[in-house]
Amino acid sequence: MSALALHPAAQDLLFREARTANAFTAEPVTEEQVQAIYDLVKYAPTAYNQSPLRIVLVRSDEARERLVPHMAEGNRPKTAAAPLVAVLAADNEFHEELPALLPHFPQAKDRIFADRPVREESALLNATLQAAYFILGVRAAGLAAGPMTGFDFPGVQKEFLDGDHTPLMVVNIGRPGANAWFPRSPRLAYDQVVTTV
């Protein structure tokens, strides 16, 4: 018997059969799909419920043309061709929303997150957790994600964000096309990763 409660079909959809896609079909990714993804993954945990992830959906041709030159050369063709591209970023001013997000401890805004360096570190960690939830959420929608950190961070920040937001990654989203991925690479064995004390 499996030690997991999650249904095997869901294990496959999210982890075992899902793959990072490098090629996509032309089928559009709808606003409804992105809303459903967000409405699922928004519940996954962050420290103090700070929820610092912000998402810019690059939908217009004009915006796509501004994004592609900032990608590393090897990432440009797939970023140009993906049905939807999302810029994921951390909001370093997330504390402004904290009194609404943490009604049982609204003082956290000033007591814990008054200092910008503290906020930046916390926003980076927690928005990265949320980026992982988002990637799995894309898969939960039956789509493939192609997350990339190979891009000019200051360039993407200047083009699409502002000083309050730090870019984390760019994610191509769509249905996998022909030859969408390499063969699966090996993973570390349990004993290489987990030690017991």
Next chain:
Amino acid sequence: MSALALHPAAQDLLFREARTANAFTAEPVTEEQVQAIYDLVKYAPTAYNQSPLRIVLVRSDEARERLVPHMAEGNRPKTAAAPLVAVLAADNEFHEELPALLPHFPQAKDRIFADRPVREESALLNATLQAAYFILGVRAAGLAAGPMTGFDFPGVQKEFLDGDHTPLMVVNIGRPGANAWFPRSPRLAYDQVVTTV
């Protein structure tokens, strides 16, 4: 019709009904369960398949007694009482495994990750993604996770890790006990998080 392919029961198990637990039953978390969690979440993506997450399972009373004093005061009782506690860390020397992990581009070890600061930044980002996958993997096993960043990082590093490893978070794991959580806090609305260009 739902815009998600993931079965509603799996949505509930991983996101909608799962909660960060602050209290647990006495039921042990078995080695088999942790192995099943790892064997699921190991497939989720990291850059260059670098897989930098390392996990220390704190199982002995002696190790638990070393850990608890390094936790923030508010985190000590639950960390002392949880059936299992895991220290999650980023391996800053992950590049040593890269030739095995990335057989189609073994040169990545030296071409991309020769410099320690580059490795530290990449390990932090990618191990944090894997920490999020791990939290959802705990939920996939029908268990509750209690991730915490409120602890003395140098203290935990010195007690349980070495200079090659940076602590990320400590996670309590078990079946939720009585009054395991606060009421769910609000989440940001879609329009507060997602913009379209």
